[in-house]
Amino acid sequence: MAITVRPATSTDRSATAEVIYYAFHQLDERHDIPAYMNSMEDAEIVASHLYGIPKIYGFVAEDAGQVIGIGFLHDLGEVGMGISPLAVSPNAQARGAGQAILDCMIEYAGGASIRLLQDAFNNGTLALYSRYGFVVREQFTCVKGSPVASRTALTITRDTDPAGTAKLFHRNIMGFNRPSFPRRPLMAYRGLSLAGFIAPGTEYPYAAADNETTLIALIAEMATVMGAPITVAIPASHSQTLRWMLDRGGRVIRSMNLMVRGPYSHPSGAYLTSGSY
Numbered sequence: 001m002a003i004t005v006r007p008a009t010s011t012d013r014s015a016t017a018e019v020i021y022y023a024f025h026q027l028d029e030r031h032d033i034p035a036y037m038n039s040m041e042d043a044e045i046v047a048s049h050l051y052g053i054p055k056i057y058g059f060v061a062e063d064a065g066q067v068i069g070i071g072f073l074h075d076l077g078e079v080g081m082g083i084s085p086l087a088v089s090p091n092a093q094a095r096g097a098g099q100a101i102l103d104c105m106i107e108y109a110g111g112a113s114i115r116l117l118q119d120a121f122n123n124g125t126l127a128l129y130s131r132y133g134f135v136v137r138e139q140f141t142c143v144k145g146s147p148v149a150s151r152t153a154l155t156i157t158r159d160t161d162p163a164g165t166a167k168l169f170h171r172n173i174m175g176f177n178r179p180s181f182p183r184r185p186l187m188a189y190r191g192l193s194l195a196g197f198i199a200p201g202t203e204y205p206y207a208a209a210d211n212e213t214t215l216i217a218l219i220a221e222m223a224t225v226m227g228a229p230i231t232v233a234i235p236a237s238h239s240q241t242l243r244w245m246l247d248r249g250g251r252v253i254r255s256m257n258l259m260v261r262g263p264y265s266h267p268s269g270a271y272l273t274s275g276s277y
């Protein structure tokens with residue numbers, strides 16, 4: 001039978017969870033790395049966050065009436081679209097389903113920039129996305145740790161920000177506005193000038209700062225406020241921040257490539273990513 005792709009509907013939710021669970025489980029097992037999802041319940045939670053949510057568009061690939069693959073496109077506003085996740089059932093892989101879903105998502109995006117996070121260990125997806133015109137724009141090292149705040153000349157506050165200075169600061173460093181922005185990020189001031197901020201993100205806290213020293217002060221403050229280990233996705237080029245986390249007992253848990261198809265503007269300061277943006 002030929003593989004066909006159609007938009008996902010709410011009745012595809014449990015099939016989506018199954019595809020995600022088995023595809024990622026097999027991938028992690030094959031690479032001998034800790035499971036990204038420990039149970040079908042974990043996959044069902046992931047699937048529940050993909051349906052019935054505005055600006056998330058799902059696609060399923062079918063073969064003989066069976067769902068064998070899924071792909072979800074997220075409208076990220078000014079920055080473009082994001083893919084997460086894309087998965088094909090292990091017994092249906094390497095027969096073109098992944099590419100058929102990608103074709104539909106690219107067509108649906110209609111020329112908008114598309115981005116995704118690709119596991120750096122995964123040779124197959126690096127090849128697949130590269131052939132589709134995605135370019136590695138940054139590598140992120142995810143580090144988990146509990147660094148404590150040290151002395152800083154900066155003043156770090158968590159006041160409300162009615163004038164939207166942090167939002168404007170983000171735009172200046174990152175080159176785009178986020179679809180939503182917290183009312184009370186942690187903000188670092190040098191004298192009266194905003195030098196950076198950090199905020200809880202979808203997967204990881206995100207931050208923008210004038211330099212890595214400010215970024216480090218913000219991570220330390222957030223870890224202290226949380227009182228529990230935090231995981232941050234640090235651009236691989238931020239060697240000072242990476243070393244600082246590692247010197248305080250941080251553990252690298254994952255390495256990911258930001259791959260972008262279409263326009264991309266590189267941040268002009270220090271930053272952390274919340275996921276693909």
Ligand SMILES: CC(C)(COP(=O)(O)OP(=O)(O)OC[C@H]1O[C@@H](n2cnc3c(N)ncnc32)[C@H](O)[C@@H]1OP(=O)(O)O)[C@@H](O)C(=O)NCCC(=O)NCCS
Nearest residue numbers: 023027086087088093094095096097098099123124127128
């Ligand atoms: C990634 C995934 C969705 C791809 O789906 P699929 O249906 O297996 O992929 P397709 O058959 O459409 O295409 C895969 C292509 O990559 C190519 N490829 C795979 N590994 C490769 C490698 N090491 N070097 C070069 N090309 C490679 C294949 O040759 C194939 O192209 P071809 O058909 O022209 O030969 C699927 O393998 C999967 O679910 N993996 C586990 C979850 C995952 O990694 N998801 C992506 C998260 S970003």
